[in-house]
Amino acid sequence: MTSRVNITLSKSIYPEDIEALLKTLSKAGFFSQGLLIGSWVMPIYRELYHIHYVLKTFDIDFAVEAISAKNPKRVNLEKIFIDSGYVVVTDYETGLRKFSKGGFEVEFLIHRHGGRDTPTKNINHLDITATPLPFIDILFRFPIIVSFVDYETRVPCPESLFIHKLIVAQRRTNNAKRGNDFDQCRILTTILDEQMLRKIMISMKLGRKTQGNIITSCTTIGFPPRLLGL
Amino acid sequence: MKVVENDNLVRQMLREELKRCINMSASLVKMLAGLPKGSLHVRHKRYKGEKYKYHYLKYREGGKSISKHISDSDLEKLSKQLAERKKYMKELVPYKERIKYLEKILSVKK
Numbered sequence: 184m185t186s187r188v189n190i191t192l193s194k195s196i197y198p199e200d201i202e203a204l205l206k207t208l209s210k211a212g213f214f215s216q217g218l219l220i221g222s223w224v225m226p227i228y229r230e231l232y233h234i235h236y237v238l239k240t241f242d243i244d245f246a247v248e249a250i251s252a253k254n255p256k257r258v259n260l261e262k263i264f265i266d267s268g269y270v271v272v273t274d275y276e277t278g279l280r281k282f283s284k285g286g287f288e289v290e291f292l293i294h295r296h297g298g299r300d301t302p303t304k305n306i307n308h309l310d311i312t313a314t315p316l317p318f319i320d321i322l323f324r325f326p327i328i329v330s331f332v333d334y335e336t337r338v339p340c341p342e343s344l345f346i347h348k349l350i351v352a353q354r355r356t357n358n359a360k361r362g363n364d365f366d367q368c369r370i371l372t373t374i375l376d377e378q379m380l381r382k383i384m385i386s387m388k389l390g391r392k393t394q395g396n397i398i399t400s401c402t403t404i405g406f407p408p409r410l411l412g413l
Numbered sequence: 414m415k416v417v418e419n420d421n422l423v424r425q426m427l428r429e430e431l432k433r434c435i436n437m438s439a440s441l442v443k444m445l446a447g448l449p450k451g452s453l454h455v456r457h458k459r460y461k462g463e464k465y466k467y468h469y470l471k472y473r474e475g476g477k478s479i480s481k482h483i484s485d486s487d488l489e490k491l492s493k494q495l496a497e498r499k500k501y502m503k504e505l506v507p508y509k510e511r512i513k514y515l516e517k518i519l520s521v522k523k
Binding site: 240241242268270271272273274275276281283284285286288357358359360362363 | 422425426428429430433436437439440441443444497500501504507508511
């Protein structure tokens with residue numbers, strides 16, 4: 184289920200290159216099966232919910248929905264990126280195909296079921312490779328469609344991003360990234376909808392270890408786990 | 414204490430960004446290695462009253478300037494590869510600049 188939020192802004196909330204990319208992806212219909220995730224969601228939350236978060240990175244992440252349909256909508260993303268002036272860069276460590284323009288790096292992520300298998304997954308109908316990671320599916324629970332003047336994008340709702348961050352923070356080996364997750368969580372606590380939090384938690388089957396991770400993260404940021412039904 | 418903690422986190426984030434840039438830069442260099450270098454030139458020649466056009470690729474190798482004849486059938490493919498190389502070279506610039514900057518502020522010894 185997707186909710187729709189219309190925001191009409193006279194000024195752009197993104198740098199020119201990123202806005203152009205979002206417009207192109209929107210026109211190609213990518214957001215019917217993908218989400219904008221990562222730090223670049225924060226400018227949207229800032230406009231919608233007036234949170235204050237300024238950190239932005241040079242990598243732009245998108246999540247791709249794991250589709251089981253026989254005939255998923257085909258979008259030739261590689262061609263779109265090349266036509267938009269991006270270069271295709273194969274990561275020499277993982278074999279992952281990324282896109283880069285002006286120092287901005289675009290990467291795709293997809294939900295991973297179960298344990299580690301391959302470092303990359305081919306998404307043939309989108310002509311890309313994506314990094315499989317656990318818990319990406321949470322981000323697709325009740326996403327928000329944000330309409331701008333001439334394009335639309337889809338982002339996770341703050342509650343699903345919050346729960347996702349609580350879980351992944353405990354799995355990080357990198358302290359800086361974990362600290363960043365907690366910073367984002369702390370900021371998101373001010374705008375969370377309790378009913379939506381419960382709705383998302385009920386919609387998921389979480390193992391005991393994952394529930395434990397959520398509780399540990401909640402304790403770190405001073406958020407009562409009972410609001411998540413834990 | 415909080416300031417020290419935050420400072421450490423910022424340093425770690427910058428280190429992470431440096432690692433990402435080095436990784437991306439290495440991948441771009443690897444992509445460049447698979448593409449021909451040099452520039453395309455045309456030579457006009459007259460032979461028995463007829464005008465002929467020869468395309469050749471000019472590049473430097475081991476300090477020497479080399480001109481290599483390019484057949485008409487290879488011309489289009491080579492032009493595309495040279496244009497692609499130019500794009501990759503251009504893309505490498507911001508990463509190299511960022512690496513230099515981050516190494517400086519993180520006082521990374523080479």
